[in-house]
Amino acid sequence: xxxATALLQxxxxxxxxxxxxxxIDQACFPPGVxxxxxxxxxxxxxxxxxxxxxxxxxxIAGFLVAGREPQRVGHIITIDVVACWRRxxxxxxxxxxxxxxxxxxxxxxxxxxxxxxxxPAQTFYAGRGYExxxxxxxxxxxxxxAWVMVKWLGKQSKVES
Ligand SMILES: CC(C)(COP(=O)(O)OP(=O)(O)OC[C@H]1O[C@@H](n2cnc3c(N)ncnc32)[C@H](O)[C@@H]1OP(=O)(O)O)[C@@H](O)C(=O)NCCC(=O)NCCS
Numbered sequence: 001x002x003x004a005t006a007l008l009q010x011x012x013x014x015x016x017x018x019x020x021x022x023x024i025d026q027a028c029f030p031p032g033v034x035x036x037x038x039x040x041x042x043x044x045x046x047x048x049x050x051x052x053x054x055x056x057x058x059x060i061a062g063f064l065v066a067g068r069e070p071q072r073v074g075h076i077i078t079i080d081v082v083a084c085w086r087r088x089x090x091x092x093x094x095x096x097x098x099x100x101x102x103x104x105x106x107x108x109x110x111x112x113x114x115x116x117x118x119x120p121a122q123t124f125y126a127g128r129g130y131e132x133x134x135x136x137x138x139x140x141x142x143x144x145x146a147w148v149m150v151k152w153l154g155k156q157s158k159v160e161s
Contacts, residue, residue: 004056004088010097013044013051013063020060021053021080028080032142033115035078043067043077052097054081054090061085064094066101066110074102074153076112095128103153110153113139113146125149 013021018041026034035043044051049067053060062081069075076098081090102110114121116135130149139146 004061004085004090005093007056008061008090008093009055010052010093011055013053017053017060017063018044021051021063024060024063024080024082025078027083030142033140033144040065040078049077050098050101052094054085054094056085056090062090062094064098066098068102068105068107072106072108074098074105074107074110076110091124092128099128099151099153107153109150111148111150113148115140116145116147122147122149125151 021044022035022037022040025040028034043049043065046067048069049065051063051065054062054064060082062079062085064079065077067075067077076095079091079094081094099110110130111133112125112130113136114125122132126149128151130151133148133150136146136148138144
């Protein structure tokens with residue numbers, strides 16, 4: 001599969017993207033894991049969140065919503081790459097943007113939740129240095145558990161637990 005990076009452009013979210021992003025989210029996740037319109041609108045619109053849209057030749061190939069939480073913690077709320085654009089570097093480019101954003105704000109770590117049965121995502125995150133921290137039973141409304149995965153940023157060492 002060819003790499004999309006040369007043609008790929010990341011830009012900030014625009015209100016006119018909303019319907020397309022919601023459709024992509026519905027296609028990316030099963031019921032109970034995907035977001036309702038209201039949930040997605042709330043996450044994108046939150047004052048502490050940022051949304052990046054990946055475009056290839058004017059077509060939306062994916063997006064990522066990240067939030068800033070207390071204690072200098074970043075949170076990947078969702079990352080969604082359209083199926084036909086996967087394995088071409090789109091997800092990596094979106095994560096690079098979110099991690100740069102977190103580093104510029106001197107966040108200590110980035111955390112995320114991913115479904116226990118989402119092996120591709122776990123492989124994707126592990127390849128970027130995210131570690132499985134703990135599992136939350138029945139995290140999603142469809143009953144599936146989630147792994148909390150964490151990446152420590154910069155030279156910050158882990159907090160003693
Ligand atoms: C997970 C996801 C975001 C990855 O996006 P992507 O654009 O395909 O990722 P990239 O092309 O940048 O992949 C980077 C590396 O991650 C790993 N990877 C990505 N998808 C993988 C898969 N399906 N199986 C195994 N490894 C995978 C590979 O090492 C890959 O490098 P390679 O293609 O050179 O081998 C995408 O599959 C997706 O949107 N899935 C549906 C939604 C989802 O599950 N989101 C995460 C929820 S927490």
